[in-house]
Every structure is written in structure tokens, then in C-alpha cells.
Amino acid sequence: MHFHTIDTGIVHDTDLPWTPFAPYSDTVHVKLIKADPVRGETVSLLRAPMGTVLPMHHHGGTVIVYTISGAWRYAEHDWIATPGSVVYETAGSRHTPVTVEGHGDETVTLNITTGDLIYFDGEGRMAAIENWRTAVERYLDYCTRCGLEPRDVTHFGG
Numbered sequence: 001m002h003f004h005t006i007d008t009g010i011v012h013d014t015d016l017p018w019t020p021f022a023p024y025s026d027t028v029h030v031k032l033i034k035a036d037p038v039r040g041e042t043v044s045l046l047r048a049p050m051g052t053v054l055p056m057h058h059h060g061g062t063v064i065v066y067t068i069s070g071a072w073r074y075a076e077h078d079w080i081a082t083p084g085s086v087v088y089e090t091a092g093s094r095h096t097p098v099t100v101e102g103h104g105d106e107t108v109t110l111n112i113t114t115g116d117l118i119y120f121d122g123e124g125r126m127a128a129i130e131n132w133r134t135a136v137e138r139y140l141d142y143c144t145r146c147g148l149e150p151r152d153v154t155h156f157g158g
Contacts (some may be wrong), residue, residue, distance in 0.1 A: 010061070011034065011151075015043050016032065017142060018031050020137055021138075023069075023128075024054060025048070028047065031045040031047075032153050035135055040114055042131075042132050042135045043110075043111070045068075045109070046108070046111055047107070048097075048106060048107050049105065050103070051099060052077070052098070053096065054096065055120060056094060056119070056124075057151060058117070058120070059093050059094070060092075063113045064112040065081070065110070065112075066082045067086075070083075071103035071104075072118045073097075074097060075095070080100055082103065
């Protein structure tokens with residue numbers, strides 16, 4: 001294949017379901033837009049009601065988060081991300097995401113994540129590892145349970 005034959009692709013987020021971010025939360029939902037097995041990257045939307053606290057996690061790679069609506073922060077930091085904010089998370093960082101009250105009913109972010117996310121339980125012990133593969137598995141399991149025809153989220157295109 002030559003680079004001249006690679007075409008631009010488009011994904012309409014309305015073609016993809018919001019899936020519960022189980023087992024971490026039944027009220028937080030993720031819309032997996034793209035999973036790149038070669039780079040170990042996912043592109044997703046995350047939707048969380050106000051007052052949500054997600055488990056502490058450690059990044060094996062970088063994460064870029066663009067805030068679409070609502071507001072959120074890390075319990076370990078004093079800044080607040082609001083619509084239009086871009087947060088860049090370095091590999092090796094560890095934090096606890098919290099949505100911030102008083103900024104609407106929910107927070108929605110666009111997330112570009114590379115590498116593994118290691119989740120910890122309340123005692124600081126490793127509880128799970130999330131990555132592009134677990135994101136695809138969650139998406140496919142949801143489609144199967146709900147009788148939906150899954151899209152191939154591992155490539156852009158029609």
C-alpha cells in the first residue's frame with residue numbers, strides 16, 4: 001500500500017452507542033470512536049453526571065482531554081477544566097477524576113488516550129488495567145447484549 005491510497009475517513013458519533021463504563025460506574029458512559037491497536041490509542045467521548053468520582057488511575061502513556069461541556073478536575077490538583085479547556089496528561093501521572101458541581105447536569109469530554117490506564121481500588125491496590133483492547137471488548141460486549149450491529153472501531157472509513 002502506498003500513502004497515496006490512504007483516504008480520509010469520517011465517523012459520526014451518532015452511529016455509535018454510549019456504553020456504561022462498567023465495572024467502574026453505571027452512571028458514567030463512554031462512546032468509543034476509534035481504537036488503534038498499532039499505537040495503543042483510543043479516541044472516545046466520556047459522559048459523567050455531576051458529583052461523579054472515578055477511581056484513581058495511573059497513565060502508562062499520554063492523554064489529551066478536551067472538555068466539551070460541564071466541568072471536572074483531579075482531586076490531586078486545584079485547577080478546574082471547563083468547556084474549551086485542553087488538559088495534557090503526561091505518561092506516569094496518577095490522579096482521581098471528579099466532576100465539579102455547578103456547571104450543568106453532566107460533563108462531556110473528548111479523550112485521546114495512549115497506552116495502559118492502571119486503576120486502583122480504595123486501598124491503593126491495582127484493580128484493573130484498561131487499554132485499547134479492553135475498550136473494544138467493552139464496546140463489542142455492549143453491542144452483543146443490546147442486539148446492536150457493531151462498527152469496526154479499529155479503522156476510520158465507511
